[in-house]
Amino acid sequence: MQAIHFGGGNIGRGFIGEVLNQNDFDIAFVDVNVAIIDALNEKKGYTIELAEEGKPEVLVNRVCGINNGEDPEAVVSAFEKVDIVTTAIGPKILPYIAPLIAQGIQKRKAAGIFEPLDIIACENMINGSSFLKEEVQKHLESGDESYLEQYIGFPNAAVDRIVPLQHHNDILRVTVEPYKEWVIDQSQSKNKALRLEGVHYAEDLEPFIERKLFTVNTGHATTAYNGRYAGYQLIDEALRDESVLAEVKEVLSETGALMIEKWKFLPEEHQKYIDKILSRFSNPYISDELTRVGRTPIRKLGYNERFIRPMREAYERDLVVDGLIRTVAKIMAYRDENDEESQELARLLKEKGTKEVICQVTELTDQELIGQIAAAYHHLDSQSYLPQ
Ligand SMILES: NC(=O)c1ccc[n+]([C@@H]2O[C@H](COP(=O)([O-])OP(=O)(O)OC[C@H]3O[C@@H](n4cnc5c(N)ncnc54)[C@H](O)[C@@H]3O)[C@@H](O)[C@H]2O)c1
Ligand SMILES: O=P(O)(O)OC[C@@H](O)[C@@H](O)[C@H](O)[C@H](O)CO
Structure with missing residues (x-):
């Protein structure tokens, strides 16, 4: 064949x-x-x-x-x-x-x-x-x-x-x-x-693709953006930092709560799925660069992508989204001179107001959520950070 x-x-x-x-x-x-x-x-x-x-x-x-x-x-x-x-x-x-x-x-x-x-x-x-x-x-x-x-x-x-x-x-x-x-x-x-x-x-397929994208890929990207913000280069290295790991666990508990409520995954089984994924990220035989996992940040901020979709669906259900909001703020600040989308994001933030950029790239319309992301972005110690 x-x-x-x-x-x-x-x-x-x-x-x-x-x-x-x-x-x-x-x-x-x-x-x-x-x-x-x-x-x-x-x-x-x-x-x-x-x-x-x-x-x-x-x-x-x-x-x-x-x-x-x-x-x-x-x-x-x-x-x-x-x-x-x-x-x-x-x-x-x-x-x-x-x-x-x-x-x-x-x-x-x-x-x-x-x-x-x-x-x-x-x-x-x-x-x-x-x-x-x-x-x-x-x-x-x-x-x-x-x-x-x-x-x-x-x-x-x-x-x-x-x-x-x-x-x-x-x-x-x-x-x-x-x-x-x-x-x-x-x-x-x-x-x-x-x-x-x-x-x-x-x-x-919907429960499978959502569980995969909003656990593996949301968790991976959360490691990448928080890891870069803390100055690391590699996924396993970033996860050895307790503060990065805590942020990843928090975000995965937020997307997990959504998956459990929306698709009726059993909480214990979902926790095992999360634990397995964290051990995969820490595989000592793999060296995965944060810039690969954080690549194309505008795509990753898309309406149906790994952060905004679970954030809006969890928010609609009155579930907690604080960790997702903090990481989205760090995506806005992410810079990689080899990544065109990160350059484009920097250009947009220079030319337009923060809320306008959030609306444009995420297509969010909820002013409360947009305001919370903008506030988290302005509270960052540094509103741009580069891979060294
Ligand atoms: N790498 C992973 O861990 C992984 C896992 C699951 C899914 N994915 C998904 O798989 C896809 C590919 O990811 P990857 O990591 O293999 O990327 P990659 O960059 O290694 O592979 C992409 C390939 O597409 C080729 N390509 C680019 N533009 C082309 C064009 N116009 N015509 C023909 N070929 C073209 C590139 O030359 C490259 O060989 C992405 O959607 C990614 O999200 C990746
Ligand atoms: O390929 P992306 O840019 O959508 O996401 C980067 C990584 O998270 C991704 O490639 C994972 O390694 C993969 O999805 C694991 O199955």
Whole structure:
């Protein structure tokens, strides 16, 4: 069987590639990184190293690369023979690959392929595949719509495995944490005959993706912004500081209270989930930079993202959100000269009032919440802090 995977980066090679390969797929990785694509085509395989005692290895083979910048036609052609399409490319990049996916769908239709195909966005975002579908639809003709609705599924998914930034002599080698979880919404799948081993198919993804995003990713990002504010570089290092750890625990107890009330997770089970996540963050075999986890702060301040969504939903239910508010204030102050969004945030705060910027980036409308975030921001010892 054949897979196309968009994004030959860390999670693409370090998780999606592993699962697809173990399910007997040949994988065409689509990426604009020339060095990665050339290496995939030359070596046709790569090694995943597990970040644990003994550093066991997993080999992934039967892979190739297609450079969508140089050879978009090859990507479109590959859609004729493909059995599954996945992405792990970053939420902001999905609109850029949507035209190619639309052409690939049109190619299948023109070739008279009436086999169902699932296209699964494995990004850290709620309803990532639904968002991709909307982007793809912008590039289809009205005559393609019924083909799309009948044969092409965009099941939403949640993907959990920590894969830090890393550099090896072998550019394809990738070190990953042992933990992994991939959940797909089966109610949105069109190719029901294809079920990947190692993937959990859920009837309703929402509780899973919210629990993952608002625990793993909210906790991770809280560590990053509070850790940077306290002057640290790495996730495990920041969590060894009691004050950072206390802030992370407080934020996770706030999002946890929401998850327990909204989705009826059992408090004891949810606490175990939190404890497991904190131990994953502290894995001594992984060195995860705070700048990776804090990357693209404007995206992370989005209305449906890891801070603002749980904050507004908890607030509506009269649950405590003080820790979330304090960390959002620190995101506003976060600076990384290599991160365009952090530069943009600094520019906005220079040009506009604090409350105006909060409204713009978070899309919050509740003046009380906006006022509390602004007050927390003005109470910070330093309203900008840089990675050293
Ligand atoms: N790393 C993790 O721990 C992790 C875990 C779960 C989910 N995710 C999610 O997976 C996605 C990818 O994250 P990552 O850490 O693997 O990032 P990454 O930067 O390692 O990989 C992204 C890849 O996309 C490629 N790319 C960028 N623009 C492109 C374009 N226009 N066309 C083709 N390729 C393009 C890049 O060259 C890169 O190889 C993100 O949505 C992230 O939130 C990451
Ligand atoms: O990829 P982002 O920028 O949405 O979030 C950064 C990290 O929190 C994230 O990549 C985690 O490592 C991952 O989501 C763990 O499953």
